[in-house]
Amino acid sequence: xxxxxxxxxxxxxxxxxxxxxxxxxxxxxxxxxxxxxxxxxxxxxxxxxxxxxxxxxxxxxxxxxxxxxxxxxxxxxxxxxxxxxxxxxxxxxxxxxxxxxxxxxxxxxxxxxxxxxxxxxxxxxxxxxxxxxxxxxxxxxxxxxxxxxxxxxxxxxxxxxxxxxxxxxxxxxxxxxxxxxxxxxxxxxxxxxxxxxxxxxxxxxxxxxxxxxxxxxxxxxxxxxxxxxxxxxxxxxxxxxxxxxxxxxxxxxxxxxxxxxxxxxxxxx
Numbered sequence: 001x002x003x004x005x006x007x008x009x010x011x012x013x014x015x016x017x018x019x020x021x022x023x024x025x026x027x028x029x030x031x032x033x034x035x036x037x038x039x040x041x042x043x044x045x046x047x048x049x050x051x052x053x054x055x056x057x058x059x060x061x062x063x064x065x066x067x068x069x070x071x072x073x074x075x076x077x078x079x080x081x082x083x084x085x086x087x088x089x090x091x092x093x094x095x096x097x098x099x100x101x102x103x104x105x106x107x108x109x110x111x112x113x114x115x116x117x118x119x120x121x122x123x124x125x126x127x128x129x130x131x132x133x134x135x136x137x138x139x140x141x142x143x144x145x146x147x148x149x150x151x152x153x154x155x156x157x158x159x160x161x162x163x164x165x166x167x168x169x170x171x172x173x174x175x176x177x178x179x180x181x182x183x184x185x186x187x188x189x190x191x192x193x194x195x196x197x198x199x200x201x202x203x204x205x206x207x208x209x210x211x212x213x214x215x216x217x218x219x220x221x222x223x224x225x226x227x228x229x230x231x232x233x234x235x236x237x238x239x240x241x242x243x244x245x246x247x248x249x250x251x252x253x254x255x256x257x258x259x260x261x262x263x264x265x266x267x268x269x
Contacts, residue, residue, distance in 0.1 A: 005050040006123045009116060013204035015165045016117050019094030020056035021201065022161055025065040026097070028057060036236060037069050041097040045124050056202070063239060064258045065161075067232045068190055069098075071260055072160060075188055076102050083154035089147055089185075091138045092162035095121060099131060110134055110147050138162075139170060141177045149182050157182070157265075159189035164196070164207045168220075171209050175221045175265075183266035186227070191217070193257045214261060225267035232258035 010016045026042040029035045046053060076098065080086060084106045090096060093111035103109070108130050111121065115135040127133050136143045149155055157178065163171060178187065192210040200206050211217060214229045233255045 005048050006120070008049060008051040008120060010120065012202075015205050016094070016114055017056075018161070018165070018202055018205055019096075019117065020051075020053050021061055022065045022069070023095050023097075024053050024057040025062045026069060028062075029066050036066050036239075037073070039069075039097055039101070041100045041124075042095075045095055045097075048124075061201075063236065064232050066239075067235045068160065068258065068260055071230050071232075071235070072158065072188060073098065073101055075260075075262060076156065076158065079154075079156045079186070080104050080107055083156075086154040086156060087147065087149065089155065089157045091157060091159045093117070093121065094161075095124065096160065098158070099125075103131075105130075108132070110143075112136060112138060112143050138174065139166075141181075144177065144181045149185070152184065155182055155185035157185055157187040157189075159187065161190055163189055164192045164209055165205065167208050172220055175224070179221055179223050179265050183269045185265045187261075187263050187265060189261055189263075191259050191261055193253055193259075195253050196257065211259075212256075214256075214259060217261060217263065223266050223268065225264040227262040227264055229262075230260040231256060232260070 023042055023045065026037060026039040027046045029037055030039050030043050076088070080088075080102060084104055087108045087110065090098070090109065090111045093113045094117060096111070099109050099111075110132050111118070111125075112134040113121070114137060118133050118135040121133065125131075134143050134146050163174070166174070178185065191214075192207055194210040194212045196207045197210050198206055214226065217226065218224060
C-alpha cells in the first residue's frame, strides 16, 4: 500500500499558494534531458502531495523560475564559500528547496513564512540545530530578533519571488528594518518590471510592486548599494519562446520584466 499523500491546507486565493509557481517548474526541469537544474526534492514533494499543481505550471513563468533558480544557487554558493559560517535568511520560503543544494553543514539557515506554509513545509523538511523554521509574516519584524544577528556576523537574505506581492509602503518598511537591524547584511531578491504591477499571477493574487530601472531601488532607501543586477532574459535564450526573444530585442520593458538584484544593505558600514 502506498504512503498517504500530504494535504495542502492553504487558501487557494491567498498569496501563499504562489509557492507552487516556482516549485512545479523545478520538478519538471529535473526530469528533462540535459536539465539546467536538478532538484530531486521538488520532484519528491510533488509526488507526495495531494493537490492539483497543473494550474501552477505556467509557460509564461517557467523560464523565469528555472533561470532565477540557477542564478541564485550560484550566488548563494559563492557567498557560502566565502563565508562558511554565515547565516542565511530565506524570506517567504514556501517550499523552497535551495538548502538541499547548497548546505555546507556549517551555516545556519532560517526559513520564514506564514504559519500555514511552515506547517506544510514541516511535512517535507526537518528542523535541526542549524536549520530553523520561523512561523511569521516577514512584516512581523520580531523575526529579526529570532534570527539574533551578531555584530560582524556574515548574513545573506534571500527574497525569491516575494517582494512583488507587497505595496511600495511595505517595501520601504521592510528595507528600512533590514538596513537598520542587519546593517552588515546583503540581500538577493527578484524584482519585476513596473509593467507587471496589477497583473494576476494566480486567482485572486496580483503583483503590487515593481521597478522600471534597477537603480530605482535606491529611491526606496539610499543607504543601500547595488552590487550586481541580472536580467533573466539574458540567459538560456535557446529555451525562450520565439515571441519572447523577438520582444526582448524590440523593447527594454520585456527585457527587464524579471531581474535579480544583489544589494549591500548599508553602504556606510
